[in-house]
Every structure is written in C-alpha cells, then in structure tokens.
Amino acid sequence: MRGKIIVIGMICFLFLLGAPYAIAKDPVKVGVISVLSGPLAVVGKGEPDAIKMLIEGYGSLLGEKVELVIKDHAYSPGLAVERAKELYEKDKVDVIIGCPNSAAALGVSDQAAKNKKLFISTDAGTCDLIARNPYTIKWNYNDYMLTTTVGLWGAENLGKRWYTITSDYAWGHDLLKYFTAALKKKGGEHVGNDMVAVGTADYSPYILKAAKANPDVLVLLNVGKDAVNSTKAAVEYGLKKKAKIVHALLFEVDIKGAGVDIFEGDYTAASWNWVVPIPGTRKFADQFYERYGDRPIFMAAGGYSAALQYLEAVKRAGTKEQVPVIKALLNHTFKDIFANPGFVRAEDQLQLAKSYLLKVKKASEVKEKEDYFEIIGTVPAEEANPPLGFFGRKIGGF
Secondary structure (H helix, E strand, C coil): CHHHHHHHHHHHHHHHHHHHHHHHCCCCEEEEEECCCCCCHHHHCHHHHHHHHHHHHHCEECCEECEEEEEECCCCHHHHHHHHHHHHHHCCCCEEEECCCHHHHHHHHHHHHHHCCEEEECCCCCHHHCCCCCCEEECCCCHHHHHHHHHHHHHHHCCCEEEEEEECCHHHHHHHHHHHHHHHHCCCEEEEEEEECCCCCCCHHHHHHHHHCCCCEEEEECCCHHHHHHHHHHHHCCHHHHCEEEECCCCHHHHHHHCHHHHCCCEEEECCCCCCCCCCHHHHHHHHHHHHCCCCCHHHHHHHHHHHHHHHHHHHHCCCCHHHHHHHHCCCEECCCCCCCEEEECCCCEEECCEEEEEECCHHHCCCCCCCEEEEEEECHHHHCCCCCCCCCCCCCC
C-alpha cells in the first residue's frame, strides 16, 4: 500500500512539474496577411518585415517565444479569405494583422468573427471596418481621416476654391463624400469634380477642364499609377503653376518612380512618416533601413505598432485568451514609435491618433534616401477621425 502511495505521489509530482511546461508550449502566434507578389509587393512587404523585426527582438511572452506566420494574398479578396481560414483554423494563430485591399480586409474581418479570433486591420482604408464586429480593431489610417485632414487643414491654409478628380469606384466615392463634408466645415468651395476610370492613362481632358474652373487647389482622389498620371498631366498643362495639388494618398514608391520634380510642393495626409517627431521613430527607421534597404512607410509602422500593442495587451491580460486580450486593448492609451499618444476607442474599436499634413520637398532638399516629405501641420485625433456613432453602428460586445 505504501508503495502505491509513493508511485502515485511521484506521478502527481511529475505531472505538476510538467504542467507549466505543457502550458508554455502553447506560444502566442501572430499571423500577418499582406501582398508579397505582383506589382504591389513593393508596398506590401514593409509591414511583415517590420513585424518580423519587432518579434525577433521582443523576447518571451507567457513563457515562450512569440511565433510569426506570414501569408501572401496577392491583393486578391478571395485569396485573403482563404489565407485567413488557414491562419485561424490550421496555423492556430491568435491574431491576424495587416491585409491591404478593403474588400480583402472585410472578408478577413468576417472570418475573425466566425472564428472568434482577433483581426487588427492596419492596411485597408475602408470605414466599413469601424464597429464591424467585436473581433475587429481598425488600426492606422482610414478614408475619413485622410480626406478630412486635408479638407480641414487645407481650407484654412491652401485656398478656398477646390476642384477634385476622383477614381470612379467605391473607394474614390467615399473619399469624395468625406472630403467635401470637411471642406464645407471650413468654408471651402467645391467648384467641380470629375469621376475618372481606374487605370486611365490620359488625364489631359480632366486637367484642362479643372483649369477652366480656376481652382486654388486641385485634389487628386486616387492612388498609384493614377496619382502619377494625373500629376504628370497637371505639370504638362501648366495647372500646377496656378494651383496647389493635394493627394488623398501618396506613396514614396510613386515619388521615387516618377521623380521628385513631378511631385515637389504637393501635399498629402498621413497617419505617420519616418520623420515624425516621436521618440524612437528615427531609431526604428534607421534599423529598418539597415536591415531592409528602404525606409519604412506608414503601413509598416502601423503594423509594427499593432503587433507591439497586441503583445503588450497579452502581457497585461496574463493570457492569450481572446476576450481578456481585446478588453486589454480597448480604452487603452499607448505610446510607441507610431503614435504618441494613441488610443483605442472601445465603442467602435477604432485606433485614434493625430494625423499629419506632409509636403513633398524639392529635389535639392532631399538629403537622405526616401527623405521626400516635411511635416507642415497636424490635425487632432478627435477632429481627423469620424466621431463616435458617425456610421450608425456600435459594437455589441461579447
């Protein structure tokens, strides 16, 4: 009998000794979805690179090293949904971060709700991600913020007569709606608009029509090749000499490809740039540059911030269980290289921070690689972002 007790005792002891080890072998797993193939890979690769850099230097969490799983969705909404299913159901990640392309992000958000696991959207601008479901947090920029920032600041600082050229699809239509509302708040006059098909090569008819309206400012509510082609036309036909040019979204890769001379003096809004005066930002940008050969764009910084704040929330919660971690993220003020301060509003799960007005430098002023922008203004978070209840939605809770 005494021998049986000893054996049972030893088994119990070994079980207790092994229990922490067993628990620790369930590490926190972070999934990232981005565009890593095709022409947009030059923009999409920065975010997983930044998150990889973060996790490699983060250390242990809940007794184990954090694991990172990266997936390419090739900018396809359908493929993004398949990647989300793989990450949640097969790879067993605890959170998905990233996902450029609004349609793709909306599909991943639905998968997050279905799997009851967190999705932090950092790369899609659509406001439909705000207050979408309890398992989706909208981080980084949003379309309302981009256009409201330039509308509010620009109407006071750039001129009163504004003409818009808008990409003719859902994203462009949303930008136009938010921009004109912001312009009206500050007494600006919208003197005309043209809807232009995505991928249009010849913008001359639209630029000539805009010139006849004699605007103080031309707003290009487009992105990528459309931003390049429309700006080149504004230069070629002399409109840039008469009116200031504002972009809804302007990437460094477009400036690099077309040349700084094409874009010099132009304005855009941003959630972040590597020259923002936030402690630690320059160090982060230098480390990223040394490792990858490029400066991080705002999407890379936003993903870095989302991943860092997620890991810190796990640490505060003391668990990777979904509900406690999400609650640790909500109504929390944080400071990092992306936002100082930043805040996650619980009622609609929108991350808030002030926004920046950037101006493209002259070529002679560019002293470092991708040193294209100077910061010329800011808009407070509460003004730049949609007010609570703006979209008529609220989070129902768990």
